[in-house]
Amino acid sequence: MRVDLFDFDLPPERIALRPARPRDSARLLLVAGSGQGPLTDHTVRDLPGLLRAGDVLVFNDTRVIPAQLEGQRGEARIGATLHKRIDLRRWQAFVRNGKRLRTGDAIAFPADVTAIAEERHADGSWTLMFPGDEPVEVLLERAGRMPLPPYIAAKRGTDEADRSDYQTMFAARDGAVAAPTAALHFTPALMEALATAGIGHETLTLHVGAGTFLPVKADDTADHAMHAEWGRIEQATADRLNAARAAGGRVIAVGTTSLRLLESATGEDRVIRAFAGDTSIFITPGYTFRAIDGLMTNFHLPKSTLFMLVSALMGLERMQAAYAHAIAEGYRFYSYGDAGLLLPG
Known part of the structure; x- marks a missing residue:
């Protein structure tokens, strides 16, 4: 149709x-x-x-989960929205400014949370790997924001009430x-x-x-x-x-x-x-x-x-x-x- x-x-x-x-x-x-x-x-x-x-x-x-992250790769600002779990430490993510990433790059997020850009997919998304021993969910609670839909996020910021x-x-x-x-x-x-x-x-x-x-x-x-x-x-x-x-x-x-x-x-x-x-x-x-x-x-x-x-x-x-x-x-x-x-x- x-x-x-x-x-x-x-x-x-x-x-x-x-x-x-x-x-x-x-x-x-x-x-x-x-x-x-x-x-x-x-x-x-x-x-x-x-x-x-x-x-x-x-x-x-x-x-x-608070799956929206804002970080840096060098001087480049990188935004990531996790959208599908791959395994315990890897998520597929839509990445803003993803063209600034190369395989193996480390992205520094707040609260000492780091992700490694492992693989770029045909749709432009990336596999992000979160090294360390803490569960990824714990890292996200520390560094992430609630992923409000684009039609709300474009009109106002995420705040504590959204949690x-x-x-x-x-x-x-x-x-x-x-x-x-x-x-x-x-x-x-x-x-x-x-x-x-x-x-x-x-x-x-x-x-x-x-x-x-x-x-x-x-x-x-x-x-x-x-x-x-x-x-x-x-x-x-x-x-x-x-x-x-x-x-x-x-x-x-x-x-x-x-x-x-x-x-x-x-x-x-x-x-x-x-x-x-x-x-x-x-x-x-x-x-x-x-x-x-x-x-x-x-x-x-x-x-x-x-x-x-x-x-x-x-x-x-x-x-x-x-x-x-x-x-x-x-x-x-x-x-x-x-x-x-x-x-x-």
Whole structure:
């Protein structure tokens, strides 16, 4: 499909620079059915009444690490955003001013943290090796910053509030360089209300990479190379999700990261299976969903792979109408913004 079909105009003032407080006070747009039915405005706190007893919400329990580093190689300023772990001491990183690096160069970051530029990749990224005995995560906590999305970082600096704001209540497994932002809206009080309403929840892990922010440069979706991210679904989790569906419940992914991993783990028989490894699944209109029955997600960038994904779920015209409604009604967009609940059935 032509990428320009997924374009739309977004006023800059609609981009949220801070999250709603409290988190579950964010607005929620219900988009039900793929036809021309009404779009209804709610808040995230209304979620228990918008779902059914027996439904299961699936959250991503990845934890965002302070993966953005600013340092020096000689007189050259070098910026690095780690985006995919290779092994215990090596990460693949997008590097600003990377043309000033040569294989074997040492980059000096704050707090006595050093990385060696080991290998330059075809896409311009580098493998960085962090020598020493301390875990890389400890080094990053000392020297790194939270990697806010470019559309926020371009408007304001990262500060101490982002260390908690850009982390979900489910964050448990270090490895993401971007938050699974739909889950930022959840609070313990909301989870208690959902449980009281008979709505369950499960977790999986997908370590979101910085590639999620890369623009689609191709003119046709068939020519876009999707980035890979590592994820895991435990067998017991898969079993419980399959049992919930068999009992008539719906599997509702919270965030496109949860959705992409669930779909990667599910065969044509619609059975969710255990999964551990990389996924580079790219979902565009025409895709047949196997694992999920709905999606809660924030509002995405024009011409992004994520707007293509929601258009695949609900239909392009339906999502264009939903986004036009959200813009007209003052919804806040992107990582710190409001959310939509998409129920195609």
